[in-house]
Amino acid sequence: MGSAPRITGVYTAIVTPFTKDGQIDWGAFDKLLHLQAQAEVDGVVVTGTTGESPTLSVDEKVSLYRRARAFLPASIKVMAGTGGNDTRQSIELSKLAQDAGVDSLLVVTPPYNKPTREGLYAHYEAIGKAVRIPLCLYHVPSRTGQRLSPEDLAYICSLPQVTAVKEASADLCLFSKAVTLAQTQADFLSGDDFTFLPTLAAGGQGVISVVTNVLPRAFVQLTRRFRRGDTGGALAIHQAIFPLIECLFIESNPGPAKYILASQGIIQDSLRLPLVSVQPATAKRLTECFEHCKQKLQDLGALS
Structure with missing residues (x-):
């Protein structure tokens, strides 16, 4: 991992x-x-999958990066989603994001064209340089339609520019083996909310989360309790929030999260096509699950 943050x-x-x-x-x-x-x-990811990045223009993305970095204190890092399936375009957006002041870049393995391992290595190397x-x-x-092996991930992480991995295969065996193979090269973060606590136990160093849009304090508290050795307290938060995590993926993300945020008066329930607002039955289930989950977390002192 070198001297990079x-x-x-x-x-x-x-x-x-x-x-x-x-x-x-x-x-x-x-x-x-x-x-x-x-x-x-610890940070926010702007224009990732949850941010509906495929529907945003380059100008909109850069404006979001600038706004986030200007608004948040330096202690909260800003990561920009700049990956795509064209290396040249990813490089250009990455440069613009850097100029906008972001602290790091989230670069997805290129979807659709599915490069070989050597192509992936060259892709990340070119962006990093x-x-x-x-x-x-x-x-x-x-x-993306492309599943990498732990060995593939470790190979790409040998690049000095790649200091972290958002691992969202939901495969704890793959996660654990990848952490073991690349532990001196990159930090691994869970990309699936429901595997966050198990990945911490397997050597993971964090999470890039959807549920923290609506209940950010809960995962902050889960992390703190786990790190100070209160595994029982961390497990209680995991169990309390797990039903809501499941509900957030009944329909395509970020529709459910946006519905809950809108029901709290924080945003409008609006998505860009081809995504649409959740169906009425889903909305009812989300409302009930959110209120129940919130009460359980309050009882655990996980929202304070």
Whole structure:
């Protein structure tokens, strides 16, 4: 991992709020950032999958990076989602993100064209050499159609620019083996909320989370309790929040998270096509699950 700043702790893959006519809602974005700052998360990921990055223009992405970095204190890091399936375009966006002041870059394994291991290595190497800030490799087979082995991940992590991995295969065996193989090269973060606690036990160093859009303090408290040896307390938070995590993926992310945030008056329930708002039955289930989960977390002192 060298001398590059480490990427660890709780990062929120923040939603991008839109007005009803599809424009970025900057006032709501500030509210979201304020909630994250209050919860003392370690960082936010802007224009990731949860941020509906495929529907955002380059200008919109850069404006979001600048706004987040200007709004948040330096103690909360800003990671920009700049990956894609064209290396040249990823490099250009990565440079713009760096110029906007972000602290690190989230770079997904290129979807659709599915490069070989050598192609992936060259892709990350080219992006890393074009910027001065660290890269977090994003491994998400369910969205890219490409599943890497622990050996593949360790090989790419041998690049000095790749200092972290968001591992979202939901395969704890793969995660554990990859951490073991690359433990001196990169920090591994869970990319699946429901595996966060197990991955901490397997040597993981954090999470890039969806549920922290709506209950950021819970994962901050889970992390703190685990790190001070209170595994029972961490498990209690995990068990309390797990039903809500499941509900957040009943329909395509970030629809459910946006519905809950809208029900709290923080944002409008608006997504860009081809994503749409959740169905009424899902909305009812989300409301009930959120309130029940929130009460259990309050009883555990996990929201304070």
